[in-house]
Amino acid sequence: MRADIEKVLIDEEQLQTRVREMAQQLTREYAGKDPVFVGVLKGVVMFFGDIVKQIDTPCQIDFMWISSYQGTNSTGGMQVRRDVSVDIEGRHVVILEDIFDTGNSLEFTYHHLLSKKPASLKICTLLDKPERRNPSVTVKPDYTGFVIPNEFVVGYGLDYNEHYRNLPYVGILKPEIYG
Numbered sequence: 001m002r003a004d005i006e007k008v009l010i011d012e013e014q015l016q017t018r019v020r021e022m023a024q025q026l027t028r029e030y031a032g033k034d035p036v037f038v039g040v041l042k043g044v045v046m047f048f049g050d051i052v053k054q055i056d057t058p059c060q061i062d063f064m065w066i067s068s069y070q071g072t073n074s075t076g077g078m079q080v081r082r083d084v085s086v087d088i089e090g091r092h093v094v095i096l097e098d099i100f101d102t103g104n105s106l107e108f109t110y111h112h113l114l115s116k117k118p119a120s121l122k123i124c125t126l127l128d129k130p131e132r133r134n135p136s137v138t139v140k141p142d143y144t145g146f147v148i149p150n151e152f153v154v155g156y157g158l159d160y161n162e163h164y165r166n167l168p169y170v171g172i173l174k175p176e177i178y179g
């Protein structure tokens with residue numbers, strides 16, 4: 001598995017340091033607000049677990065699972081496979097994501113959650129790949145862990161064909177793996 005990685009882009013120590021900083025910022029900004037952290041499955045799992053463990057104020061956690069219909073890139077082609085179970089009306093909600101790429105999935109997720117009338121709604125992403133942004137996407141990350149170049153990355157929750165999620169770092173896949 002590790003032999004398939006061209007280069008480690010963000011190692012475990014860099015991830016932990018940055019995630020701790022982000023958790024401290026969220027703790028400061030959401031103290032006393034009893035926020036709801038909504039993770040978008042599955043890529044967010046490692047980031048989600050690491051960051052919420054270090055958020056030092058009462059909060060709740062929940063998850064969403066969305067998927068896109070095959071063969072489309074448009075935001076209209078997304079569906080909710082698993083919705084939040086906490087009632088978020090009037091709550092302070094932070095969406096946690098692994099990566100903001102074209103932005104299509106977060107555009108969809110954001111508006112889906114906004115329709116439930118939260119008191120506030122923000123986006124926190126571990127990775128941002130701004131070069132890939134779909135120009136028609138209107139949402140943007142409020143909290144970003146790392147801005148990365150336009151490379152396909154795996155590990156720390158991110159997959160290629162559902163593999164490599166368990167790598168403890170974020171790495172760039174060798175081009176020959178793409179086939």
Ligand code: IMP
Nearest residue numbers: 043100101102103104105152153158159
């Ligand atoms: P979007 O293009 O911003 O809608 O991102 C959709 C999803 O594509 C993300 O949530 C990731 O699951 C996946 N994705 C985007 N870029 C990468 C990558 O470099 N590696 C692995 N998954 C990615």
Ligand code: MG
Nearest residue numbers: 041042043098
């Ligand atoms: Mg994802």
